Amino acid sequence: xxxxxxxxxxxxxxxxxxxxxxxxxxxxxxxxxxxxxxxxxxxxxxxxxxxxxxxxxxxxxxxxxxxxxxxxxxxxxxxxxxxxxxxxxxxxxxxxxxxxxxxxxxxxxxxxxxxxxxxxxxxxxxxxxxxxxxxxxxx
Amino acid sequence: xxxxxxxxxxxxxxxxxxxxxxxxxxxxxxxxxxxxxxxxxxxxxxxxxxxxxxxxxxxxxxxxxxxxxxxxxxxxxxxxxxxxxxxxxxxxxxxxx
Numbered sequence: 018x019x020x021x022x023x024x025x026x027x028x029x030x031x032x033x034x035x036x037x038x039x040x041x042x043x044x045x046x047x048x049x050x051x052x053x054x055x056x057x058x059x060x061x062x063x064x065x066x067x068x069x070x071x072x073x074x075x076x077x078x079x080x081x082x083x084x085x086x087x088x089x090x091x092x093x094x095x096x097x098x099x100x101x102x103x104x105x106x107x108x109x110x111x112x113x114x115x116x117x118x119x120x121x122x123x124x125x126x127x128x129x130x131x132x133x134x135x136x137x138x139x140x141x142x143x144x145x146x147x148x149x150x151x152x153x154x155x156x
Numbered sequence: 157x158x159x160x161x162x163x164x165x166x167x168x169x170x171x172x173x174x175x176x177x178x179x180x181x182x183x184x185x186x187x188x189x190x191x192x193x194x195x196x197x198x199x200x201x202x203x204x205x206x207x208x209x210x211x212x213x214x215x216x217x218x219x220x221x222x223x224x225x226x227x228x229x230x231x232x233x234x235x236x237x238x239x240x241x242x243x244x245x246x247x248x249x250x251x252x253x
Contacts, residue, residue, distance in 0.1 A: 019164055024230070031223065031226065034223065035223050038219065038220065038223060042216075047212050049212070049216055050213050050214075054173065055220075058225070059220060059223070062224060062227055065181075065227065066227045066243070067231065067253055069227070069230055069234055069241065070229055070230070072242065073241075073242035105230070148242075150241060151188035151240070151242035152242050153240075153242075
């Protein structure tokens with residue numbers, strides 16, 4: 018598929034739009050449809066399109082597997098870390114109110130960080146699942 | 157009224173595309189039909205947004221459907237042509253009919 022000019026150019030045009038839209042869904046999630054999981058899937062879709070058009074080897078060299086593993090664990094660590102931080106600040110697990118100076122500000126910050134962790138983890142897991150399925154026949 | 161009749165027309169077009177996707181003799185008929193079905197789905201999501209009176213949110217969903225549907229079509233085409241998702245060259249030389 019790498020030698021098909023239409024597909025190659027369209028992919029190169031559309032991949033940045035997919036990534037931007039994924040970030041929009043991530044950060045606009047409290048005002049519209051969206052959230053961490055959906056944003057992670059959309060963000061991973063850009064990489065999956067890259068892997069489809071340019072081959073899984075190009076995708077693997079763009080995101081090496083060790084980095085994917087670190088990112089998967091890092092997103093979960095961010096999620097649980099917010100919960101432990103609220104525990105250490107003297108409240109319940111994932112009770113965001115204590116994170117900021119005002120309860121509303123604390124909830125903004127807490128939900129932002131938790132959704133960021135979810136999005137990062139889901140994105141990396143989706144890319145790993147695609148590589149696992151698409152790379153079965155790799156030499 | 158205009159929006160409701162537009163939605164009904166789109167549903168009829170989707171039924172035709174679905175019929176072709178189920179009956180289609182070759183794989184290319186099915187891919188074209190599913191592509192047309194995806195386009196109609198995007199349009200009906202936008203129409204539904206204006207019917208409900210909340211177009212901003214629905215158009216976000218329609219945009220996302222465009223992007224994801226394009227990738228789905230490419231994935232199906234690649235599997236039907238190469239028999240594999242990952243390779244950039246055909247795995248077996250015989251493409252499916």
